[in-house]
Amino acid sequence: MxxxxxxxxxxxxxxxxxxxxxxxxxxxxxxxxxxxxxxxxxxxxxxxxxxxxxxxxxxxxxxxxxxxxxxxxxxxxxxxxxxxxxxxxxxxxxxxxxxxxxxxxxxxxxxxxxxxxxxxxxxxxxxxxxxxxxxxxxxxxxxxxxxxxxxxxxxxxxxxxxxAPYALNPVPSLGAAAELVGALPGRPTVIGVLGTSMNSGKSTAMATLVNGLTNAGLKVSAGKSTGTGAGNDPMIYRDGGAAKVLDFTDFGYPTTFRLDFEEVRSLTVNVIDALSGTDTDVVVVEIADGVYQGETARLLRDPLFHAVVDRIVFAAGDALGAVGGVRELQGAGLDVAAVSGVLTSSPLATAEARAVLSVPVIDTYELAGAAVATALLPQR
Structure with a gap:
């Protein structure tokens, strides 16, 4: 324009x-x-x-x-x-x-x-x-x-x-554990996508996962709650078949770096909430950068994040990053469903990771298969 x-x-x-x-x-x-x-x-x-x-x-x-x-x-x-x-x-x-x-x-x-x-x-x-x-x-x-x-x-x-077309609604404050049970009542299944760093394959893995869930006949919404404003990620989520797509720019944020943590956690929950329509089966949300980046590291240990995100798909660039990342996520109490990302471009690196990980290591484009994608959903 x-x-x-x-x-x-x-x-x-x-x-x-x-x-x-x-x-x-x-x-x-x-x-x-x-x-x-x-x-x-x-x-x-x-x-x-x-x-x-x-x-x-x-x-x-x-x-x-x-x-x-x-x-x-x-x-x-x-x-x-x-x-x-x-x-x-x-x-x-x-x-x-x-x-x-x-x-x-x-x-x-x-x-x-x-x-x-x-x-x-x-x-x-x-x-x-x-x-x-x-x-x-x-x-x-x-x-x-x-x-x-x-x-x-x-x-x-x-x-x-x-x-901006969306504004932040109040969420339970830090330390308000008793209120977390009621966070986003009736929400659909929520899958978080994280990675070792920039360019670890998060967005592509997320788009193929969206595609696989869509191929299974599910209605999927997709979003990104942290990072730097860019249209590429929302576009590929749509390409994957997401029925509704949002990111933090829809709430008026050009980036999320250096936001107060209360704002970061609120933004993440609000993105998920806005994507959780009554006819939505699954919400998939991407968290930018790597697990050691400031706001991401805190988010992974936040009880509110745990209350609204059911499982994690983790994108890694190599086997060591995959192992370290999965341990970090599991140590924070998160349920890691699978590893994917750039790592899976290399059969050798994939084999190395599979030899030491207890979670599946799945080729990025295999996530587009309906059976593969739905197997990653929590059993309710």
């Missing part, structure tokens, strides 16, 4: 809106929206005159705030994902609509939201702006951007949460 207006980027006097004082700028004539900003982009397209940019030294971005930025140097990310999940080519000088967010990506970048509209980086192709502080040695430097201003309207700075 490309948003076009009839005005040029001209500066207007300082204004005060919703208690904040900043320099008001008109929207540029052409802006490429991104996946994370898709709901905001629809609102802008419907009422362009109702929006403007907030700029100047008094403006302090927060995670989820929407920014319009100019691409100044194209390096690692050469494309930005559109609201429709198309990979749009970036050109020098292009204006893109992103959301500020913190990012944790062991194979790419560690990034945070800067405290001003200083030049920063495109830290995720799904449409996340931030300041990179660490990066993997194998990746190029991040694509550089120059923020023009935060998107604003008469209510103030626009944050993704304001236009």
């Amino acid at each position: 490309t948003i076009e207006t009839t005005t040029t980027a001209s500066a207007l006097p300082l204004v005060e809106t919703a208690g904040a004082t900043y320099q008001r700028l008109e929207l540029p004539a052409r802006i490429q929206a991104s996946y994370t900003t898709r709901f905001v982009a629809c609102a802008v397209e419907a009422d362009r005159a109702g929006f403007h940019l907030a700029a100047g030294p008094t403006v302090t971005p927060k995670a989820g705030d929407v920014v319009v930025a100019r691409v100044t140097e194209i390096l690692n990310h050469k494309r930005v994902e559109t609201p429709e999940s198309r990979k749009a080519i970036l050109f020098p000088g292009a204006l893109i609509m992103l959301a500020y967010g913190h990012r944790y990506a062991a194979d790419q970048f560690l990034a945070h939201v800067p405290d001003s509209l200083e030049p920063c980086h495109l830290v995720a192709a799904g449409g996340v702006a931030g300041m990179v502080t660490e990066q993997h040695l194998s990746v190029d430097d991040p694509t550089r951007i120059e923020p023009l201003g935060l998107l604003a309207d008469d209510l103030g700075i626009v944050n993704l949460t304001r236009f």
Whole structure:
């Protein structure tokens, strides 16, 4: 979605809106929206005159705030994902609509939201702006951007949460064990998909599992509750046959890194709850990154997570990772149904894992078989 207006980027006097004082700028004539900003982009397209940019030294971005930025140097990310999940080519000088967010990506970048509209980086192709502080040695430097201003309207700075179709409902607080029995009453079976790290094969394993359950005649919903906003994962869940698909961006989060843990656990339960329709047989939910990543490690030991997730399918990159991951999950008290993922691309690594694991090691694409997939469901 490309948003076009009839005005040029001209500066207007300082204004005060919703208690904040900043320099008001008109929207540029052409802006490429991104996946994370898709709901905001629809609102802008419907009422362009109702929006403007907030700029100047008094403006302090927060995670989820929407920014319009100019691409100044194209390096690692050469494309930005559109609201429709198309990979749009970036050109020098292009204006893109992103959301500020913190990012944790062991194979790419560690990034945070800067405290001003200083030049920063495109830290995720799904449409996340931030300041990179660490990066993997194998990746190029991040694509550089120059923020023009935060998107604003008469209510103030626009944050993704304001236009998101879903909002967080209250969940039992930490330590409220007595309330956990009633968490998501009447919910369908819930399968969690976790992995050793990024690129361990979680999303592909999840999509094939969704496909296998669908092939068995079950109605499956699929979602992702943590990670960095990107359209690829929801798209492949749909390809697998999921009847309903959601992720954390539907709740207004560009990423989940550095959220308060209460918010992470609430988001996970709310994603599962939103996917649990009365006619849903199984919900499959992906948890991003690896089991040692901060919020994931805490989530695995949270009683509320245990109360709403029945079994785990674990994706690993190699045999040692599979063994260590399964032990970690079982040590946390979780029921591991099977191991899959990149590991199963290698017959030798698969054999090594099978020799020492007490749970099945299943080739990723065998999960698409109805009998294989349904065998992983808990016996109720």
